[in-house]
Amino acid sequence: AKLSVREALGAQNTSGERIKVQGWIRSVRSQKEVLFLHVNDGSSLESLQIVADSSLDSRELTFGSSVEIQGQLIKSPSKRQNVELKAEKIKVIGNCDAKAFPIKYKERHPLEYLRQYPHFRCRTNVLGSILRIRSEATAAIHSFFKDSGFVHIHTPIITSNDSEGAGELFQLEPSGKLKLPEKNFFSVPAFLTVSGQLHLEVMSGAFTQVFTFGPTFRAENSQSRRHLAEFYMVEAEISFVDSLQDLMQVIEELFKATAMMVLSNCPEDVELCHKFIAPGQKDRLEHMLKNNFLIISYTEAVEILKQASQNFTFTPEWGVDLQTEHEKYLVKHCGNIPVFVINYPLAIKPFYMRDNEDGPQHTVAAVDLLVPGVGELFGGGLREERYHFLEERLARYLDLRRFGSVPHGGFGMGFERYLQCILGVDNIKDVIPFPRFPHSCLL
Numbered sequence: 001a002k003l004s005v006r007e008a009l010g011a012q013n014t015s016g017e018r019i020k021v022q023g024w025i026r027s028v029r030s031q032k033e034v035l036f037l038h039v040n041d042g043s044s045l046e047s048l049q050i051v052a053d054s055s056l057d058s059r060e061l062t063f064g065s066s067v068e069i070q071g072q073l074i075k076s077p078s079k080r081q082n083v084e085l086k087a088e089k090i091k092v093i094g095n096c097d098a099k100a101f102p103i104k105y106k107e108r109h110p111l112e113y114l115r116q117y118p119h120f121r122c123r124t125n126v127l128g129s130i131l132r133i134r135s136e137a138t139a140a141i142h143s144f145f146k147d148s149g150f151v152h153i154h155t156p157i158i159t160s161n162d163s164e165g166a167g168e169l170f171q172l173e174p175s176g177k178l179k180l181p182e183k184n185f186f187s188v189p190a191f192l193t194v195s196g197q198l199h200l201e202v203m204s205g206a207f208t209q210v211f212t213f214g215p216t217f218r219a220e221n222s223q224s225r226r227h228l229a230e231f232y233m234v235e236a237e238i239s240f241v242d243s244l245q246d247l248m249q250v251i252e253e254l255f256k257a258t259a260m261m262v263l264s265n266c267p268e269d270v271e272l273c274h275k276f277i278a279p280g281q282k283d284r285l286e287h288m289l290k291n292n293f294l295i296i297s298y299t300e301a302v303e304i305l306k307q308a309s310q311n312f313t314f315t316p317e318w319g320v321d322l323q324t325e326h327e328k329y330l331v332k333h334c335g336n337i338p339v340f341v342i343n344y345p346l347a348i349k350p351f352y353m354r355d356n357e358d359g360p361q362h363t364v365a366a367v368d369l370l371v372p373g374v375g376e377l378f379g380g381g382l383r384e385e386r387y388h389f390l391e392e393r394l395a396r397y398l399d400l401r402r403f404g405s406v407p408h409g410g411f412g413m414g415f416e417r418y419l420q421c422i423l424g425v426d427n428i429k430d431v432i433p434f435p436r437f438p439h440s441c442l443l
């Protein structure tokens with residue numbers, strides 16, 4: 001039978017069953033009478049130990065080569081592993097010149113170094129673990145929403161709306177790779193989506209609770225550790241919601257349930273990340289999971305920041321958006337527990353946010369969740385469902401409010417920032433297989 005390395009490692013039958021495994025060599029160690037190989041196929045962090053006769057010609061069995069091994073699965077005499085494969089036949093499928101291979105045997109390459117090789121770094125322990133966790137977290141998010149009764153919606157990637165109005169969208173132009181078959185293909189300007197929100201709002205008007213989880217694009221000209229040009233966003237929209245409290249509850253549950261599922265489904269991978277990239281992160285994550293998230297208003301946040309304004313490059317001021325340095329300060333101030341900041345000035349939030357009808361400092365029912373290490377992780381709020389309020393703001397959005405309009409709200413979470421937050425990964429480029437950012441589109 002052909003087994004994955006994970007299946008072989010977990011096999012109950014170790015009485016010499018004949019199996020076949022395929023994978024890449026992670027280590028070669030030859031002793032007097034035996035040759036030890038470790039083979040990994042990406043199914044688990046742990047590699048399978050292969051024991052071969054030392055008379056075997058091992059010249060081609062180099063670090064990085066792909067191999068197929070047939071042999072008998074037996075109980076390992078060593079305490080390091082439960083099972084090992086006693087090789088009967090080893091076939092090299094693709095050899096690897098270990099000297100030329102950018103990943104070196106037994107070396108701990110810095111993450112910045114590995115970033116140059118998106119096509120090879122996935123074969124290291126650390127990126128292997130991060131990307132397996134990414135896969136688990138994706139499944140966990142889908143199952144969280146499914147269990148909570150949400151309907152999954154595929155929102156379009158090509159769109160004619162710019163919901164965030166941030167002016168940093170990618171336009172599909174009749175030139176280069178994004179060329180459309182006809183110059184005037186859609187008859188309207190079309191963009192790569194910055195958010196699925198408006199489409200979700202439409203769908204929440206039929207299915208009540210909806211979510212989407214797909215790629216979004218922002219032509220952000222920023223080389224920061226938390227921005228990508230292409231990132232995945234988890235977005236939810238819920239009808240008949242009329243308080244931020246209800247939204248915040250879903251956000252907190254989503255954050256915690258996903259982390260718990262990841263912790264229980266791939267504990268070895270999480271442990272490796274926590275140990276090698278962010279010592280102390282295990283405790284920091286536990287701290288986030290066991291405490292209730294905090295809530296402060298934007299106005300309170302600005303007051304807190306003003307008390308500490310000597311710490312900042314940008315002076316905090318009511319009516320101006322919070323800067324990354326402000327967000328990080330607030331999280332520290334709150335004891336490194338994620339904190340919701342609510343009720344932002346109307347002037348600095350997108351047109352769809354619901355008017356709080358307060359004053360003289362006019363605010364809207366917006367909510368951001370700020371988290372340790374990252375700053376803003378979620379952005380959302382109640383939507384303006386009242387026709388006459390929006391009439392003044394934007395004509396395009398109005399049809400959605402004319403027929404059976406209901407109070408509703410939603411949020412979006414940057415998936416990469418979530419992975420950064422739970423794993424303690426400093427740079428967003430290390431939690432996505434192929435990062436896209438200004439002047440970089442490797443592969």
Ligand code: 4AD
Nearest residue numbers: 195197227228231235377378379380410411412414
């Ligand atoms: O705060 P944002 O811009 O909110 C929206 O797009 C709403 N329409 C979402 C909604 O309510 N349905 O983006 C949401 C989150 C941010 O909080 C951040 O975590 C992430 O998306 N994000 C980015 N992540 C990586 N790279 C970028 N360039 C990002 N821009 C936003």
Ligand code: MG
Nearest residue numbers: 368376378379
């Ligand atoms: Mg935002």
